Amino acid sequence: MKKIIIPALLLAFASVLPAAAQAPRGGNRNAQAEERMAKLREEANAYYANADTADYGVRYRFNYLFNKEHNLRYQEDRIVMITPRVTLDMSYQGIGEDRWHITNPAATSGDTSLAYRLTPSYYFYYPESGRAVKTYRIISEEFKLNDSKSANNWIISDEQRKIGDYNCRRADLDKGGRHWTAWYTNDLPSAGAPRDFHGLPGVVIELSDTDGEVKWTFNSIVNHIEGDTLFIKYPDKFTDLPVEQFPKILRLFADAGDNNYLKGSGVMEKQKANYPKKFRPSTGLDACLIDNPIER
DSSP: OOOOOOOHHHHHGGSSSHHHSOOOOSGGHHHHHHHHHHHHHHHHHHHHOEEEEEEEEEEEEEEEEEEETEEEEEEEEEEEOOOOOSSEESSHHHHHHHHHHOOOOOOOSTTTTTOOOOOOOEEEEEETTEEEEEEEEETTEEEEEEEOOOOOOEEEEEEEEEEEEEEEEEEEEEEEEEEEOOOOOSSSSBOSTTTOOOSSSEEEEEEEESSSSSSEEEEEEEEEBBTTTOEOOOOOOOOOGGGGGGGHHHHHHHOOOOHHHHHHHHHHHOSSSOOOGGGOSSSSSGGGGOOOOOOO
């Protein structure tokens, strides 16, 4: 049986448990909590039973000028998990929180290196076939938003530079109305890239558009640790809900109640009247009032 930490996905289910189960009283509190955690571990092991195990991951800080009018930027920690067969770009938030608690069990505060933003978008890439799949998770519902063949026409130059410990080469790409520059390395095994910027013969260490409005900056290499294995899990099945309804469903789902984030995201500028709690956006990118889309 694979030993893993409870992922943030499964912890989310705790929020929908009955109130009595969430707040046990008296001497049964610890017993009931341990029983819930054991059940979640069992579900997690079953969920990852047929998953790929990543060789390693690359952590980035994603920085995006999403609203030019108000000069608002969004930041999120992302990870690209890499194997020769498949790579996966996803939020690092849940992994980072789990690892912080594993390595700092007595900590009373969070990991100050995390941006504490989470967008549940997943970008799978299969190098041999060039297949690229984008999925999105809303609680337990998996949406397949795109399934196509990657067609990035990178132009690789002779220009080189060192980023951290890695010898990198420059490559350029015109995509989605922007000009992009990537710095990739062959010092790491296999190949990998953020989002859907696939196709380079190495691992992307840094990626940005010419205007510096969208950027992925290398943070660190992420390896397995005891209690936390890096899994690449392709959904077993997708929702029966129409993908065309995804934007509406996304807005209904998002409910964080984080007023500071709401103000910072710019979304409150659009809604002058009272903003019903059930329509409040989450802490992810989709909460932002975007006037500067990544793909123009």
